[in-house]
Amino acid sequence: MGQESQLQKKDKLSNLYLSFISIAGWVSILIAAFNLSIPENAIVLLLFILFLFITEFFPMAVWKGHSSLSYPIVFTIYLVYGLPWLVFIYGIVVFIVNFIQRRPLRILFFNPALLVLSFVLGEAIARLILGEAMVPWMIVPMLVTTALFYIVNNILVDIVLLIRPQPYTFAIWKKKLTTESISAFISVIYLGIMFYLGNQNRGVIDVFAYFFFFSPLVGLALLSSIIVRLETERNRLNALFDISTELNRWLPSKQWIESIRSSLNSFVDADASILWVNENGNWKVRFQNGQVKKESCQDRDELFQLEHIKELTIIHDRRKDPGVTPTCFHNGLRSIVYAPIILEDNMLGVFAVAKSRSNSFRPEEIQSVATLANQLAVVIKTRSLISEQEKRTVLEERNRIAREIHDGVAQSLAGAVMKLETADRKFYQKPPEAHKLVTDSLDKLRLSLKEIRESIYALRPYETERVGLKQAVMKRIDVIKKESGLNISFEERGRPVYLSSMVEKVMFDIFQESVQNIVKHAQASKVDVLLSYQKEHVLLRVSDNGVGFSLLDAMIKAKNDPHFGILSMNEQAEKIEAVLQIDSKEGKGTEINLTVPKLGMEGGMGDDQRHASG
Numbered sequence: 001m002g003q004e005s006q007l008q009k010k011d012k013l014s015n016l017y018l019s020f021i022s023i024a025g026w027v028s029i030l031i032a033a034f035n036l037s038i039p040e041n042a043i044v045l046l047l048f049i050l051f052l053f054i055t056e057f058f059p060m061a062v063w064k065g066h067s068s069l070s071y072p073i074v075f076t077i078y079l080v081y082g083l084p085w086l087v088f089i090y091g092i093v094v095f096i097v098n099f100i101q102r103r104p105l106r107i108l109f110f111n112p113a114l115l116v117l118s119f120v121l122g123e124a125i126a127r128l129i130l131g132e133a134m135v136p137w138m139i140v141p142m143l144v145t146t147a148l149f150y151i152v153n154n155i156l157v158d159i160v161l162l163i164r165p166q167p168y169t170f171a172i173w174k175k176k177l178t179t180e181s182i183s184a185f186i187s188v189i190y191l192g193i194m195f196y197l198g199n200q201n202r203g204v205i206d207v208f209a210y211f212f213f214f215s216p217l218v219g220l221a222l223l224s225s226i227i228v229r230l231e232t233e234r235n236r237l238n239a240l241f242d243i244s245t246e247l248n249r250w251l252p253s254k255q256w257i258e259s260i261r262s263s264l265n266s267f268v269d270a271d272a273s274i275l276w277v278n279e280n281g282n283w284k285v286r287f288q289n290g291q292v293k294k295e296s297c298q299d300r301d302e303l304f305q306l307e308h309i310k311e312l313t314i315i316h317d318r319r320k321d322p323g324v325t326p327t328c329f330h331n332g333l334r335s336i337v338y339a340p341i342i343l344e345d346n347m348l349g350v351f352a353v354a355k356s357r358s359n360s361f362r363p364e365e366i367q368s369v370a371t372l373a374n375q376l377a378v379v380i381k382t383r384s385l386i387s388e389q390e391k392r393t394v395l396e397e398r399n400r401i402a403r404e405i406h407d408g409v410a411q412s413l414a415g416a417v418m419k420l421e422t423a424d425r426k427f428y429q430k431p432p433e434a435h436k437l438v439t440d441s442l443d444k445l446r447l448s449l450k451e452i453r454e455s456i457y458a459l460r461p462y463e464t465e466r467v468g469l470k471q472a473v474m475k476r477i478d479v480i481k482k483e484s485g486l487n488i489s490f491e492e493r494g495r496p497v498y499l500s501s502m503v504e505k506v507m508f509d510i511f512q513e514s515v516q517n518i519v520k521h522a523q524a525s526k527v528d529v530l531l532s533y534q535k536e537h538v539l540l541r542v543s544d545n546g547v548g549f550s551l552l553d554a555m556i557k558a559k560n561d562p563h564f565g566i567l568s569m570n571e572q573a574e575k576i577e578a579v580l581q582i583d584s585k586e587g588k589g590t591e592i593n594l595t596v597p598k599l600g601m602e603g604g605m606g607d608d609q610r611h612a613s614g
Helices: 002-034 042-057 071-081 083-100 105-133 139-163 170-200 207-249 257-267 300-306 363-426 431-459 463-467 469-484 501-522 551-560 565-575
Strands: 060-062 065-067 272-279 282-290 313-315 335-343 346-355 487-493 526-533 537-544 579-584 590-597
Touching: 002 083, 002 105, 002 139, 042 071, 042 083, 042 207, 060 207, 065 170, 071 083, 071 105, 071 139, 071 170, 071 207, 083 105, 105 139, 139 170, 170 207, 207 363, 272 300, 335 363, 346 363, 363 431, 463 469, 463 501, 469 487, 469 501, 469 526, 501 526, 501 537, 501 565, 501 590, 565 579
Parallel strands: 487 526
Antiparallel strands: 060 065, 272 282, 272 346, 313 335, 335 346, 526 537, 537 590, 579 590
16 A cells, blocks of 8 residues: 555656646746747748657657757748747647657647647746847757757656656666667757758748758658658567467476567567466456556456456556456556457457557557557467367277277286186185196286386376486387497487477387388388477378388288387377378488478567656
């Protein structure tokens, strides 16, 4: 409760500060409006207004941020038409730009007021410092006024960023300072060129002169903005590809969702995110990142509301519309997007992201959240199918062991018990027959004991579960080398990917069966084993230089002999939807390829730093 109270106090203080700056700035704009005089050249003024609007609407990419290049135009309006016209035009143009960009109401009024106050205070301080030497069209006053504008603006922005509930780190401050310093340097260079050309020019400066002088600046802002938008979209697509690749690479693993944590912020720039998954009617948090209250994410009443989210839901301002599960996110988070994860009309989960600023999700970001939700729907459904397949495999294995015990061990024990009972009855009457029955029973009991031990061994963790597929294969190769003296080589290619325990077990069983057949029948002197992790599948290849065999004869034999290796290998491969190919010719050796498919394909612009976030 103490932390919540502290956040609320900071929020109230920041709102009070925003209101103070907004009132002071708009009072300045109103005062300027009452002091306007008829402009000498209205066409030039309209040109300045157009250029100012374009440079404000399309901020230029500067280092790791974005900033408007409008200051040279702003200062030129000040030189040509005076401070009242500059304050009025600057405030109204920035207001219109923020209105078109659908800024929150408090930011809609704050940003114009902030910029206007920054220039008014900077110009006033410059006059106070320079006194009578404050002549705007001279180079020194221009430099002083420009420097003071950027200094005052950064101080005013720093104050609001420091007192708001969201953290204002040194890294953010450094980025903002560097961005604004570069912007100020560009502005000074451009104004310096303007002063130089103005001193060289002895004719009349008309609308065409201004147009051609400021056109490169406007064109640079437009071109930079387009490049940044394209770069942002490219980064978003790359992040989506990285997320898809990591999800599919780690899909069989229980840690599949953690694989996207590093790529998520590149895909959706958010301060917090949560993934709820509906597992047989029980809502569970499978992923949470950022400013999330972990203890509040399992509230039953709020989790019940998740089932009613049937379409993309956007909360623009949480204070006005709390939305679903509001207690999961910290109070400082304002905007929330809820994306339902639905596949074949089944509610599989909900993915939610939140930001600290109200009305801060751009259309492309909302589209990104929806795209990721669709990707997660396929992943969650695939995970469910994998789980069902593993359960089915376990059940089949239990049934197989039960049948083997019933048909083998149980029958042997029953027979041994019956013989021992007969021996007990004949022990005194016919000792030799009783002795023979006891001997036969002991043999059967020994055989049953061996079968029980084999069943117990089969129930133990498989070799691949203990050491992994590669190590299990290499250990088995060493054993076969010692037992048979066969020359066996092993090679691994590609970047290893996670395989489920069932897949590794089947691959190892097929490898064992292949090598055992080579040892028994191939008369080979050399065996090559390849484990290759390729783009769309994993390949296991076992080849030898032995006598080979006729595949047709082998298939005919497989029908008559159910224990023949090829039939068993095919059945195992089908369990994991793999493809088994056997290429063999008499006298030319044999090559066995097991191809296991991978589960699926692997595979904006920030705001002007001179403006406040809200």
